[in-house]
Amino acid sequence: MNPFEVLGVSPNATKEEIENAFRRLARKYHPDLNKSPEARRKFEEIVQAYNMLKNRDLGLSGDTLEVNVNPDKLFNMVSEVLKQIGVKTGKYKIKYKCVICGKTWEEYSPVEINEIVEDICQDCLTKSIYTF
Secondary structure, eight states, X not given: OOHHHHHTOOTTOOHHHHHHHHHHHXXXXXXXXXXXXXXXXXXXXXXXXXXXXXXXXXXXXXXXXXXXXXXXXXXXXXXXXXXXXXXXXXXXXXXXXXXXXXXXXXEEESXXXXXXXXXXXXXXXXXXXXXX
């Protein structure tokens, strides 16, 4: 899923353009307002696309937030939380594909996912035309 296509905005859209597109589409497809059989699925896709764009920069202001996290420590913390709620965990290799440029990569996860996960790669996140 390309979040820009879902919201109908260009990759260099402003924060306001993205928010306006999200609000317009969310009103149009909200399951409480649109009773078509496809509305719920479309609404969820719109929310997911908006969250992908919103969360990539954690603030939508153009300022970047740097967080230094030990990946092994974070992995272990997530695994422990999942175990406490009864989820079987391990160290699984997950395949990713960038929805913008098509680049593929692998990362480890505490839960097994048997399909390719669509996400935005770090290169596309750092390119200035994709920042707010």
